[in-house]
Amino acid sequence: MHQSSLQLWINVSLFDGLESATEPMAIAVKEGRIAWLKPVSELSVDDKSGFECIDVKGALMTPGLIDCHTHLVFGGNRAGEFEARLEGASYEEIARAGGGIISTVRATRAASEDELFESAKPRLQALIADGVTTVEIKSGYGLDVENELKMLRVARRLGRELPVRVVTTLLGAHALPPEYKDDADGYISLVCSQMIPAAVAERLADAVDVFCENIAFSVEQCERVYAAAKAHGLAIKGHTEQLSNLGGSAAAARAGALSVDHIEYLDEDGVKALAEADTVATLLPGAFFILRETKMPPIELLRRYQVPMALATDANPGTSPIFSLKLMLNMACTLFRLTPIEALRGVTAHGAQALGLQTEVGRIAPGLQADFCLWDTTNPAELAYSVGLPRLTHRVVAGKMSGGAA
Ligand code: NIG
Ligand code: FE
Numbered sequence: 001m002h003q004s005s006l007q008l009w010i011n012v013s014l015f016d017g018l019e020s021a022t023e024p025m026a027i028a029v030k031e032g033r034i035a036w037l038k039p040v041s042e043l044s045v046d047d048k049s050g051f052e053c054i055d056v057k058g059a060l061m062t063p064g065l066i067d068c069h070t071h072l073v074f075g076g077n078r079a080g081e082f083e084a085r086l087e088g089a090s091y092e093e094i095a096r097a098g099g100g101i102i103s104t105v106r107a108t109r110a111a112s113e114d115e116l117f118e119s120a121k122p123r124l125q126a127l128i129a130d131g132v133t134t135v136e137i138k139s140g141y142g143l144d145v146e147n148e149l150k151m152l153r154v155a156r157r158l159g160r161e162l163p164v165r166v167v168t169t170l171l172g173a174h175a176l177p178p179e180y181k182d183d184a185d186g187y188i189s190l191v192c193s194q195m196i197p198a199a200v201a202e203r204l205a206d207a208v209d210v211f212c213e214n215i216a217f218s219v220e221q222c223e224r225v226y227a228a229a230k231a232h233g234l235a236i237k238g239h240t241e242q243l244s245n246l247g248g249s250a251a252a253a254r255a256g257a258l259s260v261d262h263i264e265y266l267d268e269d270g271v272k273a274l275a276e277a278d279t280v281a282t283l284l285p286g287a288f289f290i291l292r293e294t295k296m297p298p299i300e301l302l303r304r305y306q307v308p309m310a311l312a313t314d315a316n317p318g319t320s321p322i323f324s325l326k327l328m329l330n331m332a333c334t335l336f337r338l339t340p341i342e343a344l345r346g347v348t349a350h351g352a353q354a355l356g357l358q359t360e361v362g363r364i365a366p367g368l369q370a371d372f373c374l375w376d377t378t379n380p381a382e383l384a385y386s387v388g389l390p391r392l393t394h395r396v397v398a399g400k401m402s403g404g405a406a
Contacts, residue, residue: 005031007370007399008051010040012061015380017349017363020341024058029370032398036366058378060390062344063362064133064371064397066351067325069261069282069312071171072127073120073154074141076107078317082290091291091319092243095215101141101175104317108141108151116154123315124158126323128403131373131392134352134361135164136312138209140171143187144179145195148172152204163402165371167355169237170196170205173217173225188221192228200232207235207258207355212248219251226255235356241265242287253277259310259354264288264295271298275305280354282310283338283346285331286320299336309338310354311346329384340384370399374406 007029014021014037026043028035028051038047081094081103094100108116120137127135137155142148152168159166172191180187199205208229210222216239217225226236235258240248242262249260250273260266260274261282274281281302287293302309311332314320322328325347332343352362361369374394375383382390395403 004052005399006051008048008053009061010043010053010055011057013058013378014364015060015062015341015344015348016365017063017352018345020380027061027364027372029399032370032400034364034366034368034370037364056374059393060375060377060380060383061364062131062373062375062380062383063348063364064373064395065131065325065347066134066355066362067127067132067312067315067347068136068259068310068351068354069284069314070127070135070137071140071314071316072123072135072137072158073116073139073151074104074108074317075111075116075119076104076317077321078103081318082321092215095175100318102178104141105143105175105177109147113150113154116151117157120154120158121162123323124162124164127313127315127325128162128164128395129392130324130326131395132325133164133371133373133395133397134167134355134357136167136169136355138169138171140174140209143172143175143177145190145198148195149198149202149204152199156204163397163400165361165397167206167357168204169207169209170199170234171209171211172196173210173222175211175216184217184221188217188224191225196225196228196232196234200234205234207237209237209239211239212246212251213239213243214246215243219246219248222248223251223255226252226257230255237261237354241270245270249274253279258356261312261314262287262297264293264297266298268298268301271301271305271307274302274307280308280310280350282312282354283332283336284312284314284320285328285335286322287314288335289331290319290321297336299338308350308353309342309346310350311338311343312351312354326383327387330387333384340381343384344380370396372396374404
């Protein structure tokens with residue numbers, strides 16, 4: 001079905017990743033990439049020559065969705081912690097008592113590569129069914145060289161075996177493992193001098209991330225990780241200002257981070273630092289919702305300083321056991337008051353920028369990968385408005401049909 005290497009998709013209602021087209025569009029695909037696009041009203045007979053023509057009769061086309069922040073690979077689950085939090089325990093209390101991230105570390109260390117692959121697969125399939133064509137997957141539940149690499153190998157294998165682009169991020173500095181109790185600096189040295197070089201040697205990581213927080217690592221420790229990552233040519237990202245304002249976002253921006261993520265506690269100076277460094281602000285409403293956070297990320301300031309906002313699931317066993325990027329569109333609007341178009345940019349053009357992939361994916365534009373979704377609606381706002389609908393009818397990755405209901 002539609003496997004020709006020359007396709008012309010016509011009568012498309014287009015959201016191109018940044019804007020909506022004002023008239024029906026034609027999108028030409030050649031050998032897996034977008035060749036050109038123009039209004040249907042301007043199509044000539046010559047334009048159509050040689051193409052397989054696919055009339056979508058006004059259906060909405062968006063770029064393939066990009067989930068730029070996930071922790072899809074992990075052992076076990078944390079349903080018990082969910083119940084404990086409902087009874088009043090906080091995320092921080094649970095973490096300090098050795099639960100939280102560390103409980104997932106125990107389960108992840110105990111799992112084989114095959115077991116981790118098999119448990120991650122349905123999570124990724126759920127995202128794929130939602131229209132995701134590019135996903136970032138972090139390590140961070142191994143916390144030693146062997147287990148962090150094991151997680152990254154599973155992430156790479158998911159990208160080879162499922163029809164989705166996978167970007168991997170080494171999150172060695174996620175939490176302090178029990179072996180390094182009271183020696184956070186020693187653990188950071190292990191991350192910098194062994195974990196990062198080992199991941200680079202096996203080409204397992206595209207970027208390096210940290211958790212900059214009172215219950216995790218200080219700004220100075222995160223800066224050491226950034227320096228080591230950059231010395232190895234890796235991009236950097238940060239979990240920053242999630243539970244308190246430590247200045248981690250500004251430090252990440254100064255170090256040239258692609259994105260800072262969560263940022264509920266970010267202040268105006270931090271927002272300015274993002275604007276100056278062209279760092280993307282990634283919003284994670286799933287974690288905000290699950291933790292019943294009340295501090296809102298500084299959306300008005302981000303708008304005022306024109307900081308691009310990405311949007312992601314943060315899919316993980318603790319703070320966001322949510323495997324739907326479309327639900328995030330709704331939550332970004334209902335919880336954070338984004339407009340539907342801002343939310344959509346967050347999972348397309350700005351999601352791509354958060355991964356440094358904006359010249360490859362995230363927009364319907366000439367030269368980019370032909371990764372796109374067709375939806376059973378004409379109106380992009382409906383993707384954020386409704387939960388469970390509209391239906392994804394076609395999902396196309398590099399010009400190849402791969403999923404969708406049609
Ligand atoms: O993005 N903030 C830190 N890390 C994850 C949560 C991981 C977990 O609780 O397992 C997050 O929310
Ligand atoms: Fe996260």
